[in-house]
Structure formats: C-alpha cells, structure tokens
Amino acid sequence: MALSCPKDCVCASNIISCSNADLKGLPLHLPPYAAVLDLSHNNLTHVRAEWAPSRLLHLHSLLLNHNHLIFVSTEAFINLPHLKYLDLSSNLIAFLGENLFSKLKELEVLLLYKNRLSRLDLTAFEEMASLQKLYLSHNMITRFPLELVKKDGALLPELELLDLSSNKIKTFPVDALKDLPAWVKNGLYMHGNPLTCSCPLYNLFSHWQKRQLSSAVDFEEELRCDIDQNRKGIRILSLSNPEFMNCTKVMEQSFIAYRGDNVTISCDTRQRGVTIREWVTPRFERVPQENNNSSMLVLTNGSLQISNISMEDMGPYICYAVSQVFNETLYVHVTVHNFTQHGASDTLNTAYTTLVGCILSVILVLIYLYLTPCRCCCRSSEKQANQQEDSINSSMLSTTPNHNAEVAGGKEVSKRHMTPSNAQGQNGKCKPNRSPKEANKGAQKAERKMSDPDSVSSVFSDTPIVGVSQSEGGRGCSKDKAGAELVGLL
Structure with a gap:
C-alpha cells in the first residue's frame, strides 16, 4: 500500500493529509478512493492542469490554503467533477481567470479569503448552480459583484453566504439589495x-438589524463608514446622531395598499429551505392553501394573495415559517387606504381646481378694491373746474339751484350783476367808503365760493359758518356778513 499513499503524506482511510510537508509541487499519484485531500501549509506556487491526470470521482474536499499560490490553471479542476469544498484561502492569487470554476458544478463552498484579489472576472463563477457559500474577505476588491446575487438572473442562484468583508469597497448598491430575499441579506457580510456614509446606507443596515439578520447583528461594531477625511470609521448605525448625519430613524415598513387592489405579501424568512408557510389574518383566522373561492389564498411559494382588498382586511398578518431545524414568525402590518389609486388622483385634481378658483377670487377682489375708478377723485376734478368758473357770465348761465343761489332773487340779481366793477377794491377787498348794499353784493359773491355744494365739508360739517376778517384774503368785510348771506340764499 506504499504506492497508494503519496510520499510525505499521511493516509487514513479515504483521507489524505499532506499538510506541513514543505511540498513545492503537488503529488502526481493519488489513490482513486481519496475523498479528502489536505495540501495546506506548504510552499506550492502553481496548480497546473496535469496535477490530477486521472479522474478522482470520490474527492469532495480539497484544501490548498496557506501556500504561496499565484497561479491556478483553468483546467486544474476538470477531473474533480464531484468536488463540494475547495479552500484556496491565504495565498497570493491576484486574479481569477475565465471559467476557472465553471467545471465544478457541484461545488457548495469556495474559500478565497486572504488573497490579493483586486478584480473579479465574473465568468469564473459561471455554471456554479450549487454554490452556497463564497468567502472573498480580506482582499483588495473595490467593486461589489452584484451580478452574483442580483434578484433576477444571478450567477449563483443558490448562494446564501457572500463574505465581502475587509476589502476596499466604497460604494454599495443599496437600492438593488433592498429587494433581495431575507435569506440572502442574512448572509451578506x-x-x-x-x-x-449616507442615510440610505444607514437605513439599510438599520432595517437589517431590526430583522435580526446575522450580517448586521453579528458584526455591528465593525459596520463603519467614512464621512470625510477628518471623520472616518463612524459606526453606520450611529448616523442618526445629529453630530454626524442626523439620518431619520428607520421603522419597520408596513405593506400599503389601496381599496380594490390585488396584492401579494411575501413571507420573507431569513432561512432557506423552509417547507411550510402558514398565514393568520388580523381576525386570527388561518388562510387556506387551497382555492375555495376565498379572497385570500396562500400560493405555492408561501406568499399571501389578497384579491380586491378592502378596509376590513387591514391589520397585522402573521406568517409562520417552519423548517426541519428552524422556525420563524414574521409580522406584516397591512395598511389599506379607503380610496382607489385612480380616486386619489381625482381627489388631487379636485383640490387643485378649488385652489385655483380661490386664488382667482382673491385677485378679482383686489382688482375691485384697488383698480376701480374712484368717485371721489372724479368729483374733486369737477370741483376744481367749478372753482375756475368764477366770473359773471358763469354765474348767470348756471341753472342749477345749488350752484346759483341768486336765481331766486329775480330782477334784483340781474341788477346786482350790472353793478360796475369799480365797486370792488384791488385784490377783491372791499372799499371802506362803499355802501352797505355794495357790501352785501360782495358778500354774496364770496358765498358762492364757500358754499360749493360739491364740497363734503360744507354739506356734512357740523361746524357753524363764521365770517372771517379782512386779513384773510378779503373774503368778508364786516360782522354782518352772515346775515347778508342768509338773505341772499332766501
């Protein structure tokens, strides 16, 4: 059996251990029954295609960690069709070639942490439909490989653990990762x-923490980000502090629907392989899984479907996820608005129309108050024009009784107007030696100016009419002026 066990190796049944053997090359002759091959902690630098010339159909675990590997051939694993566990950690690998692991269709665990990977050729992971755990931590990766886990068309559809910790990644596809299933988020480190640092980043990890996802709970203190050059290493979950970014604290979002909608609520459990999902309504009634003409139905993928949702369907729903090793209870609060989405738009249009109508009404009122022609201004201009008509002809031609109080005097008025103009002194002042009759004529003329019926003060004023002295522009000549005025009016 010496030929069956390679030199410098220890064989125990189907386990072959060549660890710490100071190997500089891979053993060429391996027993076909080998199931576990440990080549760790050696001085290997290359893994070439010819290292396994024959097919090893029983080999399921290969350990090449803690070597000095800088090159791995794309044909290196072609004769290992049933390999499930491959450890290439703690080496010097800087690049993954095209279709490097595509032959390992049954591989479930791949360890590549603590290498020098700076970029990934995503074709290296093609056709790996069985891969569940990928460890890429402690490398120099600068871009998040979203293609590995994206919701539709992921390269690794069964991946449940992706460790990208301790790399050089600065940006994070927050919006894309929000839609991932909880069992993917649970293993995304x-x-x-x-x-x-950003508030969307804070909201994402805060939500994961509230869901008690392992990626946020197990390494809460190590979840840090940089705000600027002076503020680095800030705890992401402390970004709600006003001292940093004052991000709004995230709350568990409820499912929002509108009356009459057909909605589907996912039982977003963080465990993969759940076999049973049961739903309980807010009235503590179990939702049937078979179609019995009910408005609620549990679909084959475990989601809850509600047709023509109404206000009575609002409230907390409970999903019980049961597997062989784990049970989980999820709560989803459904909020139903008492209008349809179309009705909400109509309501908005009506409110907008009402607002526009109110604004137009206010504008019309302002126009009425400030732009309508003012009666007082027009009357003032008329008054000014009347004051300019202070002549004998204008007083004789006036037919309005209020404007010409002398009309009632008949012939006496005509005689007064025929009095020579030299009866009045210069500047309208009365001569000291004129007769009382001439004084009465002068007083009546002055009264026509002071008793203007268009004057608001003369019509509505409660102040008595008092004659003025000669010093006030010659408008009065004696204390008997008031009596003469009353005689002239009568």
Missing part, C-alpha cells in the same frame, strides 16, 4: 470596508 460587508463590515470592514471603507464605505461612504
């Missing part, structure tokens, strides 16, 4: 990266 991003701590130890120089992430750029």
Whole structure:
C-alpha cells in the first residue's frame, strides 16, 4: 500500500493529509478512493492542469490554503467533477481567470479569503448552480459583484453566504439589495470596508438589524463608514446622531395598499429551505392553501394573495415559517387606504381646481378694491373746474339751484350783476367808503365760493359758518356778513 499513499503524506482511510510537508509541487499519484485531500501549509506556487491526470470521482474536499499560490490553471479542476469544498484561502492569487470554476458544478463552498484579489472576472463563477457559500474577505476588491446575487438572473442562484468583508469597497448598491430575499441579506457580510456614509446606507443596515439578520447583528461594531477625511470609521448605525448625519430613524415598513387592489405579501424568512408557510389574518383566522373561492389564498411559494382588498382586511398578518431545524414568525402590518389609486388622483385634481378658483377670487377682489375708478377723485376734478368758473357770465348761465343761489332773487340779481366793477377794491377787498348794499353784493359773491355744494365739508360739517376778517384774503368785510348771506340764499 506504499504506492497508494503519496510520499510525505499521511493516509487514513479515504483521507489524505499532506499538510506541513514543505511540498513545492503537488503529488502526481493519488489513490482513486481519496475523498479528502489536505495540501495546506506548504510552499506550492502553481496548480497546473496535469496535477490530477486521472479522474478522482470520490474527492469532495480539497484544501490548498496557506501556500504561496499565484497561479491556478483553468483546467486544474476538470477531473474533480464531484468536488463540494475547495479552500484556496491565504495565498497570493491576484486574479481569477475565465471559467476557472465553471467545471465544478457541484461545488457548495469556495474559500478565497486572504488573497490579493483586486478584480473579479465574473465568468469564473459561471455554471456554479450549487454554490452556497463564497468567502472573498480580506482582499483588495473595490467593486461589489452584484451580478452574483442580483434578484433576477444571478450567477449563483443558490448562494446564501457572500463574505465581502475587509476589502476596499466604497460604494454599495443599496437600492438593488433592498429587494433581495431575507435569506440572502442574512448572509451578506460587508463590515470592514471603507464605505461612504449616507442615510440610505444607514437605513439599510438599520432595517437589517431590526430583522435580526446575522450580517448586521453579528458584526455591528465593525459596520463603519467614512464621512470625510477628518471623520472616518463612524459606526453606520450611529448616523442618526445629529453630530454626524442626523439620518431619520428607520421603522419597520408596513405593506400599503389601496381599496380594490390585488396584492401579494411575501413571507420573507431569513432561512432557506423552509417547507411550510402558514398565514393568520388580523381576525386570527388561518388562510387556506387551497382555492375555495376565498379572497385570500396562500400560493405555492408561501406568499399571501389578497384579491380586491378592502378596509376590513387591514391589520397585522402573521406568517409562520417552519423548517426541519428552524422556525420563524414574521409580522406584516397591512395598511389599506379607503380610496382607489385612480380616486386619489381625482381627489388631487379636485383640490387643485378649488385652489385655483380661490386664488382667482382673491385677485378679482383686489382688482375691485384697488383698480376701480374712484368717485371721489372724479368729483374733486369737477370741483376744481367749478372753482375756475368764477366770473359773471358763469354765474348767470348756471341753472342749477345749488350752484346759483341768486336765481331766486329775480330782477334784483340781474341788477346786482350790472353793478360796475369799480365797486370792488384791488385784490377783491372791499372799499371802506362803499355802501352797505355794495357790501352785501360782495358778500354774496364770496358765498358762492364757500358754499360749493360739491364740497363734503360744507354739506356734512357740523361746524357753524363764521365770517372771517379782512386779513384773510378779503373774503368778508364786516360782522354782518352772515346775515347778508342768509338773505341772499332766501
């Protein structure tokens, strides 16, 4: 059996251990029954295609960690069709070639942490439909490989653990990762990266923490980001502090629907392989899984479907996820608005129309108050024009009784107007030696000016009419002026 066990190796049944053997090359002759091959802690630098010339159909675990590997051939694993566990950690690998692992269709665990990977050729992971755990931490990766886990068309559809911690990633596809299933988020480790701080990043990890996802709970202290050059290594979950970014604290979001909608609520459990999902309504009634003409139905993928949702369907729903090793209870609060989405738009249009109508009404009122022609201004201009008509002809031609109080005097008025103009002194002042009759004529003329019926003060004023002295522009000549005025009016 010496030929069956390679030199410098220890064989125990189907386990072959060549660890710490100071190997500089891979053993060429391996027993076909080998199931586990340990080549760790050696001085290997290359893994070439010819290292396994024959097919090893029983080999399921290969350990090449803690070597000095800088090159791995794309044909290196072609004769290992049933390999499930491959450890290439703690080496010097800087690049993954095209279709490097595509032949390992049954591989479930791949360890590549603590290498020098700076970029990934995503074709290296093609046709790996069985891969569940991928460890890429402690490398120099600068871009998040979203293609590995994206919701539709992921390269690794069965992946449930992706460790990208302690790399050089600064940006994070927050919006894309929000839609991932909880069992993917639960195993997505991003701590130890120089992430750029932002409120969406805080909301994402805060939500994961509330869901008690392992990626946020197990490494809460290591989830840090950089705000600027002076503020680095800030705990992401402390960004709600006003001292940093004052991000709004995230709350568990409820499912929002509108009356009459057909909605589907997912039982977003963080465990993969759940076999049973049961739903309980807010009235503590179990939702049937078979179609019995009910408005609620549990679909084959475990989601709850509610047709023509109404206000009575609002409230907390409970999903019980049961597997062989784990049970989980999820609560989803459904809020139903008492209008349809179309009705909400109509309501908005009606409110907008009402607002526009109110604004137009206010404008019309302002126009009425400030732009309508003012009666007082027009009357003032008329008054000014009347004051300019202070002549004998204008007084004789006036037919309005209020404007010409002398009309009632008949012939006496005509005689007064025929009096020579030299009866009045210069500047309208009365001569000291004129007769009382001439004084009465002068007083009546002055009264026509002071008793203007268009004057608001003369019509509505409660102040008595008092004659003025000669010093006030010659408008009065004696204390008997008031009596003469009353005689002239009568």
